[in-house]
Amino acid sequence: MIEFSAVTKRYPGGYEALKSVNLTIADGDLLFITGHSGAGKSTLLKLLPVIERATSGSVIVNGQNVSAMRPAAIPYLRRNIGQIFQDQKLLYDRSVFDNVMLPLSVTGVPFKDGAKRARAALDKVGLLTREKANPIALSGGEQQRLAIARAIVNRPSIIIADEPTSNLDADYAAEIIDLFVAFHQVGVTLVIATHDESAVSRAAARATVRSVQLRSGELVA
Amino acid sequence: MKAWLTLHWMAFLGTVAKLAVTPFATLLNVLVIGVALALPAGAYTLLVNLQQAVRNVSSDPEFSAFLALDVKKDEVADLDRRLRALPGVARVEFRSREAALAEFRQHPSMGDVIAALDKNPLPDAFIVRLTDTNAEDLDRLAEKVRGWANVEHVQVDSAWVRRVAAAVGLGRVAVLILAGLLSVALLAVTFNTIRLQILTQREEIAVSKLLGATNGTIRRPFYYFGALLGVLGGGAALGIVYGAFYLLNHSVAQFAALYASDFRLGALPPEDMASILGFAAALGLAGAWLSVSQHLREFEPR
Numbered sequence: 122m123i124e125f126s127a128v129t130k131r132y133p134g135g136y137e138a139l140k141s142v143n144l145t146i147a148d149g150d151l152l153f154i155t156g157h158s159g160a161g162k163s164t165l166l167k168l169l170p171v172i173e174r175a176t177s178g179s180v181i182v183n184g185q186n187v188s189a190m191r192p193a194a195i196p197y198l199r200r201n202i203g204q205i206f207q208d209q210k211l212l213y214d215r216s217v218f219d220n221v222m223l224p225l226s227v228t229g230v231p232f233k234d235g236a237k238r239a240r241a242a243l244d245k246v247g248l249l250t251r252e253k254a255n256p257i258a259l260s261g262g263e264q265q266r267l268a269i270a271r272a273i274v275n276r277p278s279i280i281i282a283d284e285p286t287s288n289l290d291a292d293y294a295a296e297i298i299d300l301f302v303a304f305h306q307v308g309v310t311l312v313i314a315t316h317d318e319s320a321v322s323r324a325a326a327r328a329t330v331r332s333v334q335l336r337s338g339e340l341v342a
Numbered sequence: 343m344k345a346w347l348t349l350h351w352m353a354f355l356g357t358v359a360k361l362a363v364t365p366f367a368t369l370l371n372v373l374v375i376g377v378a379l380a381l382p383a384g385a386y387t388l389l390v391n392l393q394q395a396v397r398n399v400s401s402d403p404e405f406s407a408f409l410a411l412d413v414k415k416d417e418v419a420d421l422d423r424r425l426r427a428l429p430g431v432a433r434v435e436f437r438s439r440e441a442a443l444a445e446f447r448q449h450p451s452m453g454d455v456i457a458a459l460d461k462n463p464l465p466d467a468f469i470v471r472l473t474d475t476n477a478e479d480l481d482r483l484a485e486k487v488r489g490w491a492n493v494e495h496v497q498v499d500s501a502w503v504r505r506v507a508a509a510v511g512l513g514r515v516a517v518l519i520l521a522g523l524l525s526v527a528l529l530a531v532t533f534n535t536i537r538l539q540i541l542t543q544r545e546e547i548a549v550s551k552l553l554g555a556t557n558g559t560i561r562r563p564f565y566y567f568g569a570l571l572g573v574l575g576g577g578a579a580l581g582i583v584y585g586a587f588y589l590l591n592h593s594v595a596q597f598a599a600l601y602a603s604d605f606r607l608g609a610l611p612p613e614d615m616a617s618i619l620g621f622a623a624a625l626g627l628a629g630a631w632l633s634v635s636q637h638l639r640e641f642e643p644r
């Protein structure tokens with residue numbers, strides 16, 4: 122379970138990106154956070170893996186107040202949260218396969234076990250045949266699927282995705298949403314920030330989704 | 343435990359791979375460190391050789407007391423007793439002037455000279471040997487005996503040995519200073535090399551941290567890198583010293599032959615070589631640690 126209680130985030134410089142946000146996300150929820158650009162969606166997501174810390178209030182993830190977590194514990198939290206970044210953060214100096222291996226190799230999973238899991242993740246997103254390619258050679262939709270494969274390779278119980286369908290053609294966007302619905306169906310908690318209404322409605326047509334809206338840092342619905 | 347070993351093994355393999363993909367830069371770095379370390383290592387090896395040489399030629403600690411020419415027999419006996427009573431004296435040997443003269447006569451080139459003299463110019467002498475090699479004791483005793491009546495002259499035979507020993511001591515300090523200064527250079531080389539690496543890998547580091555890498559995991563490859571660079575540099579230094587001594591030994595052999603010696607410059611004992619390699623590794627590690635601590639700060643969560 123994830124619980125935001127009276128969360129305020131003030132960036133250095135004084136800008137309040139989140140204002141006293143209260144939000145509870147149950148295990149297995151498929152939650153969309155919508156809102157205009159600058160509303161605070163990305164900020165809200167970044168609080169979960171402690172890329173940013175809340176200025177006040179608490180962010181509870183599986184019983185732990187992560188905004189007060191000591192730095193040494195943060196890596197272990199992050200291993201249980203699959204992250205799909207808005208700018209994807211793929212590494213273009215290595216193959217598709219090595220990109221998916223990265224979360225495993227940094228946690229000391231032996232190569233053979235890791236390779237099996239990496240291929241399973243690539244298979245799930247339909248990229249198994251491209252494992253030797255460089256990410257730069259992939260289409261936009263394929264790159265996003267690679268980012269998803271990397272996010273799920275540690276079999277996290279929570280997946281967060283920041284604008285996963287932006288800059289994608291409708292067909293590619295639909296594939297991505299269908300993948301998320303599939304993860305939802307096996308019990309993963311998903312928190313997806315998007316300003317793409319069609320993405321939300323496609324998911325809603327296939328599963329029970331929750332949707333909340335941010336406006337200028339405040340939760341409105 | 344297994345994950346920990348895997349992480350170390352992968353960090354090590356990654357480091358070797360990193361060194362191997364940029365062979366030219368690696369070679370240059372290793373050479374810079376090697377040359378910097380070769381100077382103190384070479385100087386140290388020379389000192390060890392010098393000490394060895396001195397130890398070989400220096401006899402037991404002894405001094406000779408030459409007596410006045412007009413000394414009486416009972417005065418000689420008295421001196422003999424007093425010398426034996428001195429603290430730390432192991433053996434007192436009397437060499438009479440007659441015996442000395444006879445010895446000189448044996449000498450082919452001296453025989454004629456001695457024959458030309460109408461009386462024996464050689465004095466009686468005592469050769470006093472001490473129990474230990476303590477230079478100060480030797481000097482103190484020699485000084486004391488020098489003040490005695492009927493003692494004309496006291497000669498400490500191993501004075502030059504002590505002079506060399508003092509010079510070696512000075513040399514040691516010089517080597518230490520040199521090593522200290524060049525260690526700073528080595529530190530700077532690893533520091534900077536790793537700074538550049540962190541810069542070129544900043545994306546990988548940032549992403550790895552986002553994906554749950556601990557600081558230890560991020561730092562480890564750089565530590566290996568620094569230590570390995572140090573070891574390779576230390577090895578290069580030993581190689582340079584070995585090569586230089588190999589070339590020098592030809593001249594040393596000729597020079598030594600003039601003194602009827604078969605002295606050669608030798609390699610360092612293995613434990614000294616190991617210390618130099620260990621020292622280089624420690625320096626590389628320290629450089630890496632400094633660099634990593636400085637430059638990984640920006641990746642810390644806010």
Ligand SMILES: Nc1ncnc2c1ncn2[C@@H]1O[C@H](COP(=O)(O)OP(=O)(O)O)[C@@H](O)[C@H]1O
Nearest residue numbers: 132133136138157158159160161162163164165
């Ligand atoms: N690191 C930062 N420093 C200062 N201001 C920031 C920072 N990140 C975001 N902001 C500001 O916070 C507000 C919310 O940003 P963000 O959470 O990215 O919104 P969204 O994802 O909904 O577009 C914006 O006005 C943005 O300019």
Ligand SMILES: [Mg+2]
Nearest residue numbers: 162163207283
């Ligand atoms: Mg955003």
